[in-house]
Structure formats: C-alpha cells, structure tokens
Amino acid sequence: MEEIVLGIDIGTTKICALVGEVRNREMRIIGLGMQPSAGMRKGMIVDVPSASVALAAALEAAEQTSGYQLSQALISVAGEHISSTNNRGLVAINRNEDGVTPQDIDRALETAQAIAIPSNRQIVHLIPRHYTIDDHAGVRQPLGMHGYRLEIEAHIVTAATSAIQNLTHCAETVGIKAEEMVLNALASGEAVLEPAEREMGVLIADIGGGTTDLALYKQGTVWHTKVIPIGGYHITNDIAIGLRAPYEVAEKVKIQYGDCRPAEIDPDFVFMVEPFGGEKIQVGRQDLAQVIEARVEEIFHLILKDIQQSGYDEYLPAGIVLTGGTALLRGITSVAERVLNVPARVATPKNLVGLVDSLHSPAYATSVGLLRWAGSEHHRYQTHAQPAGLWGRRMGSFIRTLLPG
Known part of the structure; x- marks a missing residue:
C-alpha cells in the first residue's frame, strides 16, 4: 500500500512544497513546487496574504507534477519565538505480564509535559530522550520491560501560539490542513544525519x-x-x-x-x-x-x-x-x-529517488526531511490525497477570495 505525503518548507527566502510517495518503505519524490517567499521575516509570517499567494503557487506546481490534489501537510516552523527545555515524567507501571505498554509510555509523556507554559505559547514537539525503569537508567526502548516505576526524560519544544496560528491560517487559506509543525533543524536532521x-x-x-x-x-x-x-x-x-x-x-x-x-x-x-x-x-x-x-x-x-x-x-x-x-x-x-x-x-539530502535533480543541495534538507519525518518514529500518518483534476482550481478559487466584490 502506498502513502502520499506532502511537506511544505515555508522559509524566509523560498517556499518548497514536496510530494512523496512511500511504497515498500521507500520514499520517492513525485511532486515538486518552489517559489520565492513573500510576507516572511526571520522565519515568521508578517504578511499572511502575500505569504499565501506564494504558498499557493508552490503548492499548485507540486500538485501538478505529482498528479494529486492534497489536503494536509507537514509544515516547517522557525523563528526566534522557538524555545526548548527538558523535563521528567514518572508513572507507576501497570502490573501485567506484558511489562511496559504503549499506554504506560503515553502516561509518562503526559506527566513530562505538565510544565508551566504561558498562555501565549504551545508545545510543538515532545521527544523522549531516554527512560529509567526502577533503578535501570539509560533505557532506549522500554516496551515489554518489567518493573514498578517508569521515568521518562523528554525534550520539549514550544512556540508562540500566534506564530503557529499564522502558519496554520496561511495553509488553510490555500486549502491545506497543517497536520504537524516540524522544527526546521529536526526536519533537516532526518534528511542528512x-x-x-x-x-x-x-x-x-x-x-x-x-x-x-x-x-x-x-x-x-x-x-x-x-x-x-x-x-x-x-x-x-x-x-x-x-x-x-x-x-x-x-x-x-x-x-x-x-x-x-x-x-x-x-x-x-x-x-x-x-x-x-x-x-x-x-x-x-x-x-x-x-x-x-x-x-x-x-x-x-x-x-x-x-x-x-x-x-x-x-x-x-x-x-x-x-x-x-x-x-x-x-x-x-x-x-x-x-x-x-x-x-x-x-550535508545534502541523501538516498533520494524520483524528481530529485534540483534537491541535491543543502538548501533543500528541511524540505526532504519533512517527508522523512512523516515516516519516522516521531510521526506516522497518511496524507489525504486524491487524483488532481483541473489545474489552477486551487489557485483560481484562492485568488477569487482576494478580489473585491
């Protein structure tokens, strides 16, 4: 079974929309759209209409080359508003013969993210660093292990809610739901490390x-x-x-x-x-x-x-x-x-297949990494996609929303 994944890197200088097809665990680039950015400053949207026009053009090109009309995406996020911290969470392990279950890990993550976050900020990433079971520290994968207490240390990335809302609104303006926001550096790490x-x-x-x-x-x-x-x-x-x-x-x-x-x-x-x-x-x-x-x-x-x-x-x-x-x-x-x-x-993105001629550059590490993130342990989902019909349908309807009367 194939999965269609859309990644959109909305940067200060360029917008890159990539469509990937995952088949037999191999990622093939099947759609590509690039456009100079507009309405951006230091990684943040400062003009939603201008940014939306540029995004619509990049998305239209990606859909046209892929043959799919897409409705959700992983979107890159950057900007000085990003901050991070590390925190621990501790829960009792449910006593059963299966040992630690995914539910135990979820409960531990919930306690780890119970930190004081200002009302104008929100969590973007909650990434496990390592686990401790009773006195056994440095556990990488606790599933199935036995013990009484599960402690998790997590890396927590937060962002300004307004900046995330602006990105989300920009995407929604062109008919895309932001399935997940991914920090630029983490996406790039997926592509090159x-x-x-x-x-x-x-x-x-x-x-x-x-x-x-x-x-x-x-x-x-x-x-x-x-x-x-x-x-x-x-x-x-x-x-x-x-x-x-x-x-x-x-x-x-x-x-x-x-x-x-x-x-x-x-x-x-x-x-x-x-x-x-x-x-x-x-x-x-x-x-x-x-x-x-x-x-x-x-x-x-x-x-x-x-x-x-x-x-x-x-x-x-x-x-x-x-x-x-x-x-x-x-x-x-x-x-x-x-x-x-x-x-x-x-570093340049490695192990690329498909429409990749222009992507062998460090400038596209984030774009490629967004697609890899979709298949990583951090995130698994299937993009809602349907074969695209009339080219220009998205751009045309979007432009109409900007015209008076």
Missing part, C-alpha cells in the same frame, strides 16, 4: 535566509534545540550596505564571488558591480570575503555561546553538520572548525 553521528554527538545547523536553526543529537536522539535569528539575509544585507547596491545585486555578488576565507583570496582579483546610481564600480574579491567572514564568524560565535550555555559543548565528537542555503558559501566549514574547534561538513 548518519545514525553514527546521532549516537556519538552531533550538532546540525540549518543556516537559512532569516534564521540559523540548531539541533543537538546525542545517544541517538535530540538533546537540545535553538533558533538564532541571523542567517544568509544578514550576510547579503552587509554586502548591500558595503557596496551601496540593491539587495538583489548583493545577493548575486554573494553567490558568484562570495567566500569566507579572505586570506586565501588573490588580492588582485577584482570584479565590477553596478551600485545605486548606475555607475559601475570595481570591487576586490578579498574585500568582499572580509565582509562575509565577519558575519559568518558572528553566526558561529552565537552557536558556540548557545552550546556552552546549554552545557553540551563537550558532547560533539561528530562535530557540526551544516545545511540550509547559506551552507553553500565557499569556505564556510573552515570558519566553523576554527570557531567551534570541532569537525564540520556541509
């Missing part, structure tokens, strides 16, 4: 346009998460200010000539840029690299500060794995290794 890395201790940093999303894995599961409100947009903005050029020009310059290693750039290498005013100017590539290096160093110093404050800075023998569009910057791993003093690698 190796089991051995998760076991030893690794940090994934998804450096997108508006935010840098972190997830630290240890002993096979998530121990810590954080969203830092700085990303590739800020690097491009620094270049735009330095060159006195439009943002679009600065972005092209960053992609074509950008590098994080000014010491390795030929000081005689120059290129021409057209700033505001129209008169072309000459720019040294080494000067550009110094601007980029300064902002990239800041990002990694903020990452270092976060993992030091969390107390997990000694937990990263597998180093840091970089995803997100900004991970494409030349030399970014050398800055990461210098600042964090751990191994660094740039």
